[in-house]
Amino acid sequence: MVSFEKYIRVVRDDLDDMEHVNNVRYLQWVQDIAKEHWQELASPALRQKYAWVVLSHHIEYKAAALLDDEIRLKTYVERSGGVTSTRIVEMYAKDTSKMIVKAETNWCLLDMESKKPTRIPEEILNIFHH
Template sequence: MKPFETTIVVTEHDLDDLNHVNNVRYVQWVNDIAKQNWEQIAPPTIKEEYFWVMLSNHIDYKQAAYLNDTILIKTYVSKSEGVKSTRIVEIYNKDTSKLLAKSETNWCLIRKKTQKPTRITSEIRDLFL
């Protein structure tokens, strides 16, 4: 499957005291694009029954982003087994194509009715292929 992509423009709200994008903002972008991707590809019947929670996140910061930079964010699922899924997020400066950060995040599928982890079905796994 082609990676899911979105673009954003850095605003003052994204900046830290050093006038570059705050590291916390990158974590928010990782969460946001995962949610956007799920909302776009999952049919309503699946979204009514399941949701994802973030278990762990590792980000390698490569370069800084600054006010008014246009940011390209790409994501794809690299592995899904049992109750866990691993999602990769790459964050680029769209104008220079330079990689700013790369994240590997582990997510757990939760059944809404029980609020407990549940095995990833083949139907859900196929959404990400």
């Protein structure tokens, strides 16, 4: 599996009424890093021909992140088959390495021309699972 990582710093707009990162923001980060990973690995031709859509999210909140915390996001595709792929996103506090969030998202590959689900071709399987 080919992982992708990035760091983010928590800003005031990320916080909820309790001064913790809002759950909706975590979900946005899950989607953002998945997209960035796809864009990093897939050729322009693949990105033009295919798109991923979410089927489901399962998110476990392990600890709170606060203003100015730096978070390491890590993602990888755990398994793929047929038209679907399961992606894991993990978020860790940079200073302690403590896990903050773990998300499992099921994605479906769409053919951009037909806008219908399509089997994941070997070329895509290879970029995530080599």
